[in-house]
Amino acid sequence: MLKLPLTFYDESGRILPPRWLYSVFILLCIDWLAFVFSLASRTQTSELLTFFYPQKETLGLGLAASLPVLIALSLVSQRDRLWKKGFLAWRRWVIPLAQLGVLALLSVQLYYAMHHHWGFETITGVKIVFYSIALYAISKSRHLKWMVEDWETPNP
Template sequence: MKSIEFHPDDYDSQGRLRLPLLFWGVLLLQARTWVLFIIAGASRDQGNTLLNLFYPDRDNFWLGLIPGIPAMAAFLLSGRRQHYPRLWHSLGWLLIIAQLVLLCWQPALWYVGEPVSGVGIALVIADIVALFWLLTWPRLRAIFALPHE
């Protein structure tokens, strides 16, 4: 395998690769139901209205929290990833699986009768781009690699 070298600015003061800004965007995309849940909880009076706007079927809301669990774990673990290298490595694969689930989720909702909307199409396109990025970006693979690799 060829050696991949990164720019010195890609490393933090401890010599670890920094998490790129786009990585945080992908985590927010994957944890979108969690973000909505937090926003709805913070806006007490309008929280129920907000949830009904995005999730008229409450079962879809609760199911939508499941694929966001790896992203939430990555948010929480990102600052201490050097202490849990095997868990961090596994989390990389879980993020890819969660992205696949999210990519299939919206078309499955359309198939069972939910109307096609611009927001849904935008989410599918964003999910495709995020999955492609998770699978192909060498720096991200290096971030999730075990230290001895």
């Protein structure tokens, strides 16, 4: 008996990542996206970075905090290549890396709120709520747990 509907399996019978996972990972890595897009515009790199990150340490902390999420995203998206090379242990690190990254991002936002004497800022509030929901979804998702269990052996 299948744990999930057939649409959640690939051609070889493996459980696919939940549809929401990539969206959440991309939103958690928004600092990396802003950084890459600002580098793509060679003439206005510093202006774009200054616009999005008025305080220089903000970018560095955001990049460092979201690095575990970026690694988890890379592992999930490159699973076929990793299986073909015989690597299997990486699957156990997907959920903990995502949780660690979300906790780090949440800590950074709480640090900024504390640094600004707990004054309300809309973007900080939205990020704290989003990070909390993302942490809960990643931690409690049965789909993710079943996916990691299913990925125990490489594709045939």
